[in-house]
Amino acid sequence: MSLVKIQLFGDFQLTYNGRSVTAINSPRQQSLLVYLLLHRHHPQPRRHIAFLFWPDSSERQALTNLRTLYARLRQKLPQADLFLQADAQTMQWQIDAPFTLDVAEFETAVSTATTATEWQTAVNLYSGTLLPGWYDEWLEPERQRLQQQFFQANETLITLLEDQR
Numbered sequence: 001m002s003l004v005k006i007q008l009f010g011d012f013q014l015t016y017n018g019r020s021v022t023a024i025n026s027p028r029q030q031s032l033l034v035y036l037l038l039h040r041h042h043p044q045p046r047r048h049i050a051f052l053f054w055p056d057s058s059e060r061q062a063l064t065n066l067r068t069l070y071a072r073l074r075q076k077l078p079q080a081d082l083f084l085q086a087d088a089q090t091m092q093w094q095i096d097a098p099f100t101l102d103v104a105e106f107e108t109a110v111s112t113a114t115t116a117t118e119w120q121t122a123v124n125l126y127s128g129t130l131l132p133g134w135y136d137e138w139l140e141p142e143r144q145r146l147q148q149q150f151f152q153a154n155e156t157l158i159t160l161l162e163d164q165r
Helices: 027-038 046-053 059-076 102-112 116-125 139-163
Strands: 004-007 013-016 084-086 090-093 099-101
Touching: 027 046, 027 059, 027 090, 027 139, 046 059, 046 090, 059 084, 099 102, 102 116, 102 139, 116 139
Parallel strands: 004 099
Antiparallel strands: 004 013, 084 090
16 A cells, blocks of 8 residues: 555645645755656766756755755655665665655556557546646656657557547
8 A cells, every 4th residue: 555645747746644745845845856756766866966956056055955955855754764765875766665656657557558448548647747837947858758658648549449440
């Protein structure tokens, strides 16, 4: 059973044991969490994240800001040790943690679909643009990649349905 459920299609939503987690309400905290979720398959270098979030700051200041932001996120995320991991060089969302992520469900459905029913399921999982009100530069390529997968899934579904006629 998933302890945490995260929705990134449409508005950001995070629930823990079925209850909305509203403590993570800072745009920066949400942004760091989303960045780690979307890059969950590999540890992310701290320096890279610091540069993305604070491009106009010195490296030292950006890394200090990141440490502070990460510490605050850990304080507000229930059972953070299950979900977040960091060392001196990297940060990562724990891929084996008990969570569901709508983006991951969509990506899995698209990558495994072979029948019209499975493609329909994949299309239905895409419940809106990835965080449409967010303007982080690093998010745009992810948004476009997922939209492209959605368009391709629709094209495949249409082709399969037309072939069934």
